[in-house]
Amino acid sequence: MVDYDAPEISEPRCASEYVRGQQAKLRLLELLNSGRVEIRPSGARDWDKYGRRLRLVLVDGRSVGDTLIAEGLAWPWEGHRHAWC
Helix, strand or coil: CCCEECCCCCCCCCHHHHHHHHHHHHHHHHHHCCCCEEEEECCCCCECCCCCECEEEEECCEEHHHHHHHCCCCEECCCCCCCCC
């Protein structure tokens, strides 16, 4: 997903990042199960440097990234990971 940066759960830099990452993951699951999911191309870039497709994910017309950001569970994507510790 392209429009946000969430805390890591697979390789967190500290315990608090892991906890926040778990909260973001659970909230994402709630969002994805709460309405009509739409997946759109991201725009300028189609793939990231790891070979993953970059997509914007919306539920009932709203970006899941915007929701996670508004709830303090993610940061807007600015081209790099944020420090969560």
